[in-house]
Amino acid sequence: MSSYNVGILGATGAVGQQMLECLQERDFPVAGLRLFASARSAGKTIEFKGEKVVIEEATPQCFKGCDIVLGAAGDGIAKELLPHAVEAGATVIDNSHAFRMDEDVPLVVPEINGEDVKWNKGIIANPNCATIIGLVPTWPLHQAAGVQRMIVSTYQAASGAGVPGMRELEAQIAAMGKGEPMPEPSSFAAQLASNLIPQIGGFKYEGFTSEEMKFQNEGRKIMHLPELRVNCTCVRVPVLRSHSESITLEFERDITLEQAREVLASAPGVKLVDDRDAADAHDRFPMPIDTSDQDLIWVGRMRRDISNPNESRGITFWCCGDQIRKGAATNAVQIAQLLVK
Ligand SMILES: NC(=O)C1=CN([C@@H]2O[C@H](COP(=O)(O)OP(=O)(O)OC[C@H]3O[C@@H](n4cnc5c(N)ncnc54)[C@H](OP(=O)(O)O)[C@@H]3O)[C@@H](O)[C@H]2O)C=CC1
Numbered sequence: 485m486s487s488y489n490v491g492i493l494g495a496t497g498a499v500g501q502q503m504l505e506c507l508q509e510r511d512f513p514v515a516g517l518r519l520f521a522s523a524r525s526a527g528k529t530i531e532f533k534g535e536k537v538v539i540e541e542a543t544p545q546c547f548k549g550c551d552i553v554l555g556a557a558g559d560g561i562a563k564e565l566l567p568h569a570v571e572a573g574a575t576v577i578d579n580s581h582a583f584r585m586d587e588d589v590p591l592v593v594p595e596i597n598g599e600d601v602k603w604n605k606g607i608i609a610n611p612n613c614a615t616i617i618g619l620v621p622t623w624p625l626h627q628a629a630g631v632q633r634m635i636v637s638t639y640q641a642a643s644g645a646g647v648p649g650m651r652e653l654e655a656q657i658a659a660m661g662k663g664e665p666m667p668e669p670s671s672f673a674a675q676l677a678s679n680l681i682p683q684i685g686g687f688k689y690e691g692f693t694s695e696e697m698k699f700q701n702e703g704r705k706i707m708h709l710p711e712l713r714v715n716c717t718c719v720r721v722p723v724l725r726s727h728s729e730s731i732t733l734e735f736e737r738d739i740t741l742e743q744a745r746e747v748l749a750s751a752p753g754v755k756l757v758d759d760r761d762a763a764d765a766h767d768r769f770p771m772p773i774d775t776s777d778q779d780l781i782w783v784g785r786m787r788r789d790i791s792n793p794n795e796s797r798g799i800t801f802w803c804c805g806d807q808i809r810k811g812a813a814t815n816a817v818q819i820a821q822l823l824v825k
């Protein structure tokens with residue numbers, strides 16, 4: 485089997501660190517590993533497969549010799565640096581928003597549109613984390629009955645805002661516990677501990693935020709459904725890791741609740757946890773505490789949409805998934821696996 489020189493831009497962040505674990509877990513054929521971050525981190529080391537790898541400062545020239553570059557930095561850095569990785573001959577799989585909606589950039593969730601990697605011209609984009617988590621269970625139901633419309637509410641963990649978001653929530657919880665003054669928020673618009681913040685990203689379109697519009701726009705591109713109607717509300721919740729979503733789907737064709745359950749029970753990337761009679765809440769429905777640090781999207785609370793006048797055309801469910809893994813690092817490494825297959 486061939487092996488590849490892999491670079492990670494943003495190797496010290498929440499997603500970059502998780503990528504290192506995913507590469508190891510999936511036994512990705514890494515010939516050489518290069519880690520890039522800001523000048524602040526240059527010279528520090530990170531262990532990979534028992535060996536210390538020195539972090540290099542990310543510059544336009546740094547990608548020489550890389551076959552695959554995994555992007556795990558913010559939009560601005562991705563835009564500035566990753567085209568240089570392509571020029572240096574690498575294929576880029578980027579997690580930022582920078583290239584997702586570009587026409588010549590495939591936006592890929594392997595369980596849905598893995599085939600799209602084939603038409604890449606050097607950059608493949610990893611979708612928004614909340615979008616991936618919602619679409620993995622939606623796609624098999626779409627294949628069964630044709631999804632026309634989605635109503636989505638997300639409950640997004642603090643680590644969606646990276647390492648700084650996680651630290652901010654931890655510091656606030658610690659201050660509350662000790663009765664100390666609350667540290668000023670900086671990653672989030674307001675205090676997150678003991679609160680909910682119904683704004684992720686800036687306000688963008690008719691009062692919807694950028695995060696909310698990503699669900700519609702990226703969802704249309706991934707599922708090849710340019711007419712898909714999506715109404716999404718994104719909320720930041722005081723959970724450290726793993727996003728949760730309430731999703732109502734409206735279908736073109738009839739599907740019963742039993743049929744929908746059957747579809748999801750064998751869908752790739754999905755675990756059905758939907759047992760109203762289970763004695764233990766952990767077996768009754770998915771919760772973010774149970775879906776952290778694993779790769780599947782757990783689905784439960786499956787119900788017929790009683791607000792839909794056509795009783796066999798609407799399904800509501802709840803799902804949870806680790807957004808640092810399947811919403812980012814795992815999805816990117818799965819794409820890399822498709823590329824080298
Ligand atoms: N967290 C999540 O759940 C998800 C994140 N994403 C996306 O993934 C990307 C990374 O997010 P996340 O890991 O959360 O962010 P973090 O804030 O945790 O990490 C950011 C990374 O970018 C690096 N970086 C910052 N400035 C520079 C610079 N000037 N040059 C080079 N590298 C730099 C940081 O290095 P240093 O340590 O040296 O500052 C760090 O490695 C973002 O685009 C985000 O939108 C996508 C889906 C989910």
Ligand SMILES: N[C@@H](CC(=O)OP(=O)(O)O)C(=O)O
Nearest residue numbers: 579580581612613640644645
């Ligand atoms: N915005 C997401 C995480 C993220 O980074 O998304 P995007 O890659 O689309 O900016 C969250 O905060 O939960």
